[in-house]
Amino acid sequence: xxxxxxxxxxxxxxxxxxxLEKNSVDEKFAPKFRxxxxxxxxxxxxxxxxxxxxxxxxxxxxxKLILNTLKTDVERLYNLISExxxxxxxxxxxxxxxxxxxxxxxxxxxKLIKEKEFDLTFIDPNKASIEFDQAHKANTYIIxxxxxxxxxxxxxxxxxxxxxxxxxxxxxxFYTQLLLEPIPQKVLLTEIQIIEVExxxxxxxxxxxxxxxxxxxxxxxxxxxxxxDKLTDLCDSLKxxxxxxxxxxxxxxRKIFSGDEIKTPVIWTGxxxxxxxxxxxxYTKHKLVADLKQNQWKVACKCFIKTDGSFFExxxxxxxxxxxxxxxxxxxxxxxxx
Numbered sequence: 397x398x399x400x401x402x403x404x405x406x407x408x409x410x411x412x413x414x415x416l417e418k419n420s421v422d423e424k425f426a427p428k429f430r431x432x433x434x435x436x437x438x439x440x441x442x443x444x445x446x447x448x449x450x451x452x453x454x455x456x457x458x459x460k461l462i463l464n465t466l467k468t469d470v471e472r473l474y475n476l477i478s479e480x481x482x483x484x485x486x487x488x489x490x491x492x493x494x495x496x497x498x499x500x501x502x503x504x505x506x507k508l509i510k511e512k513e514f515d516l517t518f519i520d521p522n523k524a525s526i527e528f529d530q531a532h533k534a535n536t537y538i539i540x541x542x543x544x545x546x547x548x549x550x551x552x553x554x555x556x557x558x559x560x561x562x563x564x565x566x567x568x569x570f571y572t573q574l575l576l577e578p579i580p581q582k583v584l585l586t587e588i589q590i591i592e593v594e595x596x597x598x599x600x601x602x603x604x605x606x607x608x609x610x611x612x613x614x615x616x617x618x619x620x621x622x623x624x625d626k627l628t629d630l631c632d633s634l635k636x637x638x639x640x641x642x643x644x645x646x647x648x649x650r651k652i653f654s655g656d657e658i659k660t661p662v663i664w665t666g667x668x669x670x671x672x673x674x675x676x677x678x679y680t681k682h683k684l685v686a687d688l689k690q691n692q693w694k695v696a697c698k699c700f701i702k703t704d705g706s707f708f709e710x711x712x713x714x715x716x717x718x719x720x721x722x723x724x725x726x727x728x729x730x731x732x733x734x
Contacts, residue, residue, distance in 0.1 A: 403465040404549075407458070407542055408505060414458060414538045415512065420531060425457040432457065435464035439471040440689060442555050443587055445544045448519055450537065452530070458538040466545045470552045477557065478690060479680060483715055486560050490553070494561075498550045499574055505543050506575035514539045516580060543575070544585050551585075556690055612695050615678070616655035616686040617733065626733050627653055633729040637722070639666040639674065641703075652699035653685065664700040664708075671700065671708065672716035673723055677730040684733045 406412040413419065445463070450456040477489045509515065514536040547570050554561055571579045619626060631649040634640040640649070641663035648660045664671050678684055679692040688695055693710040701707055719726075 403461065404469065404542060404545060405501070407462070407538070408501060408508070414454070414535045419454075422452050422454045422534070425453040429453060429457040429460060432460050432464070434460075435467045437467050437471040438687065439467070439474065441467075441470065441552060441588065443548045443551050443585060445541070445548060445585055447541055447544060447584055448521065448537070452534060454534050455537045459541060462538075462541050462545050466549060469549055473549075473553055474556050474690075477553070483560075486557065490557055490560055493553060494550060498546055501546050502543070502550070502570060502574040505539065505546065506577060509539060509543070509575075509577070512539075516540060547585055612688050612691050613657040614652045614655055614699050615688075615692075615695060617653035618684060618686065619733070620650075620653055620655075624650070629732040630729055633732060637725045637729065639664065639670060639726070639729070640700075641665055655686070658698050661699055661701040663703055665703055666722070667719070668708070668713065669716045669719045670722055670726060671696070672713055673718045674726050674730070675713075676718070677726060678733075682730060682734065684730070 403412070407414070411418075447459075450459040473493060477486060477493070512535070513532075516536075518533050518536040519540065547567070550565065550570075551567070554564055558564065565573070567585055568579050571577055617627065627650050628646060631640070631644065631646055635642050635644065644662050645660075649662055651660070652658060652662060666674075675692060675696045679688070693714045697708045697710045697713065
């Protein structure tokens, strides 16, 4: 975890500190900025920074570097924590990431802003004067943007794992509890409003649109269109080893890997720990289906039911352990999807 915010930490604590002598010449950042490519991720961000436009080579470079790093750090941290789907490990990572590391960075950056007078007024176009020291203005811009990046990183991870966090922070809390500075009048960090459109029945579906948050209905097998026979083999293997009902229709089984809404769940005839391990192998270990943004257990409980017709409890499901005697059978079955 120590390397997960390395570039941001270098800007705050180490060699990328903008006020260092070696980082003072504006012209040196022009080629650096041009060679810096835009970062792209598949992560569905919940917040966005609304900040002033950079105004020279140095602020252009640092702005792009900070925002690029923010994108990749959020996705990397999310994936790292998601890999450990036991309660104790998730709570450990969240405590280490949010309470120990990010809160410390925000407290330190609050102190730095006061010590070096990196106040927002120096970059406010309605208040700043041309007489202001331009080097100081650039350094202020960079540190204020860095502050917002740490804040967004905290909020993104907090929201992604909200079910594990009791004491959640809102944007105002960062200013009052950690930075110890007035809440800015101008909104600099906002939550992205996601508009969910109610789906209408269509006679044919040509493709599977990207689901919005909280609209995941089933798993989406990455080779659903290109290798449909692999799902047939998986279905046969699970039947043979008594993990699902032998009466399961292939069409219903394939449906749970289509991304579509499930009307006929598959009956899981194995035990709870076997069901847990099946989902863990499918989603967490081998990543054979599309990212569900930490909703894999909820989706699993929509797709499969118990032999008595009742639903699995997703909170209890994810706290299980891998079965010792039948784990190899599930591993063999899942390998058919690769």
